Amino acid sequence: MTAGGGLxxxxxxxxxxxxxxxxxxxxYLSCPVCRCxxxxxxxxxxxxxxxxxRYYTREGHPSGRGRLARxxxxxxxxPRPGARLMDVGPGYxxxxxxxxxxxxxxxxxxxxxxxxxxxxxxxxxDLIPGRIEDVPxxxxxxxxxxFQDVLPTILDxxxxxxxxxxxxxxxxxxxxxxxxxxxxxxxxxLVLRLGxxxxxxxxxxxxxxxxxxxxxxxxxxxxxGFTVVAAGNGPMVLEDAYGGRWAVALLKGVLFGLxxxxxxxxxxxxxxxxxxxxxxxxxxxxRPAADQRK
Numbered sequence: 001m002t003a004g005g006g007l008x009x010x011x012x013x014x015x016x017x018x019x020x021x022x023x024x025x026x027x028y029l030s031c032p033v034c035r036c037x038x039x040x041x042x043x044x045x046x047x048x049x050x051x052x053x054r055y056y057t058r059e060g061h062p063s064g065r066g067r068l069a070r071x072x073x074x075x076x077x078x079p080r081p082g083a084r085l086m087d088v089g090p091g092y093x094x095x096x097x098x099x100x101x102x103x104x105x106x107x108x109x110x111x112x113x114x115x116x117x118x119x120x121x122x123x124x125x126d127l128i129p130g131r132i133e134d135v136p137x138x139x140x141x142x143x144x145x146x147f148q149d150v151l152p153t154i155l156d157x158x159x160x161x162x163x164x165x166x167x168x169x170x171x172x173x174x175x176x177x178x179x180x181x182x183x184x185x186x187x188x189x190l191v192l193r194l195g196x197x198x199x200x201x202x203x204x205x206x207x208x209x210x211x212x213x214x215x216x217x218x219x220x221x222x223x224x225g226f227t228v229v230a231a232g233n234g235p236m237v238l239e240d241a242y243g244g245r246w247a248v249a250l251l252k253g254v255l256f257g258l259x260x261x262x263x264x265x266x267x268x269x270x271x272x273x274x275x276x277x278x279x280x281x282x283x284x285x286x287r288p289a290a291d292q293r294k
Contacts, residue, residue, distance in 0.1 A: 010158050011036055011212075012219040020185070021192050028207065030185065035213035037185050042155055042209060049111065069094035070101075071235035075279055076144055076175055079104045083143040086167070088132050088160075089150035093119035100125075104144065109135050132160055137167035144173040149275075152178055152208035158220060165224045170284040174226060177234050177277040181211040183259075184274075214271045217278040226280035233259050233273030 007029075009015040015033030019040070022028070027040035073095055079085070085099050090108035092115060100106045100123075110116045110127040119125050128135055133156070145164045151157050164174060187205035218228050236256050238249055252274060259273035 009034060009036065011216045013223070014219075021189055023188065023192060023207075028188075031216070034216040034219050035181060035185070036216040037181050037207060037211040039209050045155065048153060048155070048209070065092065065094045066098075067237045068235060070098040071237070072146075072148060072175075072177055072277070073098035073102055075230070075235070075277055076102075076104075076146075076173055078102070079143070084141070085144040085146065086137075086142045087146045087148070088164075089147070090119065090127065091115050093123045093125060093127075095146060095148060096125060097123045099146075107142075132163065137163060139166050140169045140172075141167055142172065143169050144175065146175045146177075148175075148177045149179070151176060152210045152212065155209065157210060158224075161220060161224055165226070165282060168282045170282060172282045174221070174280040174282070175277065176212075176217055176280075177275060178212045178217075179206045179208070180234070180271060180273055180276045181207075181213040181216070182270075182276075183255075183272050184211060185213075212276075214276050214278065217276075221278065221280040225283050227283055228278060228280050230277075230279040231271065232268065232277060233263055233271055234275030234277045236274065 007017045009017055009031035012031060012034035015031035017029040017031055017038070020028045020030035020037060028037050029040050030037050076085075076099070079102065081103075083104055085096075085104040085106050087093075087096050087099070087106065087108040090096050090110055091112075093108065096106045096108050096119070106125065108119070108125065108127040109130065109132050110119070111129070111131045113129070116127045116129060119127055133154075145168060147164075151160070154160050161174075168174065184205035184207055188207060191205060214231050218231065221228055233256065236252060238253055256273055259271070262270050262272050
């Protein structure tokens with residue numbers, strides 16, 4: 001059996017993981033219930049850390065990220081006076097700057113030293129160094145937490161989300177934006193079926209350690225004591241984020257337009273954009289359902 005195959009899905013706790021495909025020697029599993037994907041053999045923390053360092057060193061600050069950050073920050077409700085927001089893995093800090101402009105008191109946890117140095121110089125913010133798994137967070141210490149393109153690269157996403165839930169105040173907001181498994185999973189299957197698995201460009205399809213479907217996020221947030229307030233196709237900007245590949249930008253724009261049409265026609269039930277977001281609110285005076293079983 002493929003490593004990990006037959007295990008119960010950690011997110012919905014209902015589906016049994018099964019082999020989905022193999023790309024470049026890496027097996028991926030999928031859940032038939034919540035439709036997430038994950039690597040069969042998880043990488044080490046060191047591999048993930050070194051990968052993050054290489055990514056930010058290679059790419060530099062991409063164009064269009066400031067506009068995208070403002071669109072993502074606008075998904076949150078207007079903050080009350082004194083409200084505090086934590087961005088997990090803020091990268092170059094564009095979302096923190098956008099949230100600060102909207103009136104949030106902001107902080108971030110960043111494991112890549114080069115990013116922390118950039119944010120300090122560019123935005124005047126001192127980030128907390130390290131990974132969220134290792135940083136102590138006081139119970140009820142923040143009013144909003146954002147995971148933007150970070151959750152799929154965390155080895156224990158459920159554990160980290162449980163920690164985030166504890167750190168949020170009652171009625172606090174959790175915003176998650178990730179690449180959409182409903183698009184990238186089937187796209188990868190098609191790419192492999194066409195024999196393009198080794199040569200296809202990295203921008204599509206995109207699968208990380210984990211890849212989330214909207215149903216995955218809805219299921220795990222409900223388990224952890226959140227009400228899902230909104231879900232949709234993730235915001236995007238027309239310009240290509242990495243290097244001015246306008247053909248890529250045009251393709252993304254077409255895909256997003258079609259995905260929005262499908263979302264409207266389906267009444268929000270079918271999300272096919274390149275990325276998705278889910279906004280959850282912590283239920284007042286309630287404990288996560290998963291903890292209540294203990």
